[in-house]
Amino acid sequence: GESVGLHLPTLSVQEGDNSIINCAYSNSASDYFIWYKQESGKGPQFIIDIRSNMDKRQGQRVTVLLNKTVKHLSLQIAATQPGDSAVYFCAERGQGGKLIFGQGTELSVKP
Amino acid sequence: GAVVSQHPSRVICKSGTSVKIECRSLDFQATTMFWYRQFPKQSLMLMATSNEGSKATYEQGVEKDKFLINHASLTLSTLTVTSAHPEDSSFYICSARDEGSGGTTDTQYFGPGTRLTVL
Numbered sequence: 001g002e003s004v005g006l007h008l009p010t011l012s013v014q015e016g017d018n019s020i021i022n023c024a025y026s027n028s029a030s031d032y033f034i035w036y037k038q039e040s041g042k043g044p045q046f047i048i049d050i051r052s053n054m055d056k057r058q059g060q061r062v063t064v065l066l067n068k069t070v071k072h073l074s075l076q077i078a079a080t081q082p083g084d085s086a087v088y089f090c091a092e093r094g095q096g097g098k099l100i101f102g103q104g105t106e107l108s109v110k111p
Numbered sequence: 112g113a114v115v116s117q118h119p120s121r122v123i124c125k126s127g128t129s130v131k132i133e134c135r136s137l138d139f140q141a142t143t144m145f146w147y148r149q150f151p152k153q154s155l156m157l158m159a160t161s162n163e164g165s166k167a168t169y170e171q172g173v174e175k176d177k178f179l180i181n182h183a184s185l186t187l188s189t190l191t192v193t194s195a196h197p198e199d200s201s202f203y204i205c206s207a208r209d210e211g212s213g214g215t216t217d218t219q220y221f222g223p224g225t226r227l228t229v230l
Contacts, residue, residue, distance in 0.1 A: 101156075
């Protein structure tokens with residue numbers, strides 16, 4: 001079946017460094033991917049999305065890269081701040097608009 | 112930006128009672144809403160797709176008679192956990208899809224979640 005997975009369950013970085021969170025997906029037909037940030041006890045917050053006809057998209061301090069050849073998605077956070085500490089999920093849009101979430105990566109930023 | 116609210120944010124109930132959770136899109140209309148549950152340190156698992164004016168579509172393994180979904184208007188979907196048991200204790204999150212404004216993002220916006228504890 002469809003699945004979206006992450007390579008690293010936890011990531012610890014120093015404040016000011018760049019963070020890279022990775023995600024692998026299995027459905028080569030997927031055409032839309034989203035990254036969400038979830039803080040403890042809260043709902044997921046949209047960060048950035050990308051369609052399959054693109055390989056890179058930039059936002060404010062964040063960049064998403066899509067490699068369709070190896071079915072890999074990554075989220076890059078520049079100059080990571082303590083407020084970036086959270087769990088990050090990638091999601092893949094499936095049939096009927098349903099989102100299929102990866103397992104999540106917990107990002108911890110050390111001051 | 113689009114805002115989705117949930118009520119209540121937290122509920123504690125006794126085993127055997129029913130609990131209703133509301134999900135509202137505050138500044139956009141949503142013909143489609145989604146309900147997820149999330150256990151600690153785990154990912155979100157889709158329970159069902161709520162369709163305005165029609166029956167919800169449930170994911171495999173989710174009991175439709177236990178998790179009643181009603182989507183009576185374009186801004187409100189409700190999830191009722193019937194005869195709740197301790198194993199139903201979880202974080203329930205809804206999302207609403209913003210399909211309007213002729214945009215192409217088709218983005219889902221999530222509510223803040225409802226923490227259900229069944230004693």
